[in-house]
Amino acid sequence: MSQNSSNKAAPSSSIGINVGFLATPIGVALIVEFFCTMLAWCFIVSVWWxxxxxxxxxxxxxxxxxxxxxxxxxxxxxxxxxxxxxSNLPWGIIQVVLNALMFFLCLIASSCVASGSKRVENFRASAAFGFIVTVLFVASFLLTFRKTFGRFPWQKATPSSHNVFV
Known part of the structure; x- marks a missing residue:
């Protein structure tokens, strides 16, 4: 009897919870960014006007x-x-671009809130959390840049460093 090769099982892509990611520096940064940005916009919208x-x-x-x-x-x-x-997306580059974009958005947003926060304590708190998360997005940018490209942005690229686009 010959075996039929068409009955092979296709590799399954399982989705599971990766708790170990939360212990990495990028995971911790994402958690703190999540809560700081949430507090920043919650403090603004808590004022009715x-x-x-x-x-x-x-x-x-x-x-x-x-x-x-x-x-x-x-x-x-x-x-x-x-x-x-x-898995076919370049996640390192996506993270680097998103962190840079969110840095600029939060910097401008925090500046807008800080310019109008003379008498409202909630706006002061929002501006403070906004500037904290701005610094966190810079740290995330640097961490993901190093993870993706094998170096920091200010370091010179070496010919032995891996190519992300291959």
Whole structure:
């Protein structure tokens, strides 16, 4: 009897929880970024008349967009979707670009909130958390850049460093 080779089982891509990711520096940074951006926009929207200031509307947009991007990245890496379902995407480059974008958004949003926070304590707290998360996005940018390219941005590239685009 001959065996039929068409009955081979296809490799399965399982989705599981990667708790070890939370102990890495990038995982810790994502968790702290998640909570700091959430606090930043929550402090703004807790004041009922925040929507009358255009600068605060942009700040809320910037903080919520950064919060949602952080949440999506966090869920993607905790569930291991980056290695199983979406394994063909260059996740290192995606993280570097998103961290740079969220840095600029949070810097501008924090500046907008800080410029109008003279008498409202919630706006001061929001600006403080916004500037904290801005520094965290710089740290995440540097960590993911080093993980992706094998060096920091200010270090000279060596010919032996691996090529990300291959």
């Amino acid at each position: 925040w929507s009358h200031w255009h600068s605060l509307q942009f700040a809320v947009f910037g903080f919520i967009f950064s919060w949602l991007c952080t949440l999506i990245l966090l869920v993607t890496f905790i569930l291991g979707l980056h290695g199983s379902v979406c």
